[in-house]
Amino acid sequence: MVARKLELRRCYGETAWIYDQRYEEIQRGKYSLIFPILPHVDRILDLGCGSGLFLGALAKRGRLIVGADSSPEMLEIAKRRPTRAALLLADADHLPFADQSFDVIVSVTLLQNMPNPEITVREAARVMKLGGIMALTVLKRKHSPEELEEWVRGAGLEPLEVVEEGEDVCCIARR
């Protein structure tokens, strides 16, 4: 489990400089799926924020925006953006937040990289307030809509919507 995480961090570290060039358009397409359903809230966590492509938009929906990622190189790129988001280096399975800290958690294309996504969703649910909204996407070629829904239910969340769009499955859930 640790070896896989270290390898992932190494890969993102090596490719951080070219990430936006390769993936910005694709990632922004995914954000456009999620953004319209996000309510205006107090605190939002972007879990696996990467180079921070979504942070500017999220700032229109929340007062405190936090971007968490496991790659310091990606966070250095995120830091250069004109965003007021707070950034921190973290492991998604060991989140450095108190229980029920966030109103909204978004996590785009992170779960398929985690050794055990069920654990990751459970940990994310821990730091989300009761009544909070979570928006998760995974790559369809890695996981099915049923799997994503199962993780969400296993974390005690209520799936509100599971949609397939392009290469992704997206689940909106409530705690």
Next chain:
Amino acid sequence: MIKREDLKKKPIDPELLKILACPVCKHDLKLKGNELVCVGCGRRYPIKNGIPYLLPPELSL
């Protein structure tokens, strides 16, 4: 909400500090100089270039 220019003077946004917890034992973290220290287990987490490094020991940098 703290202003962006003020953030440059502080190692960490006070609003963020309120909700931070130790990634291992989940106790509160206190800011001590340029480090975050767990009030429960005493683990210390550095802040590098304004970014808190809050990793469990097996993944720490």
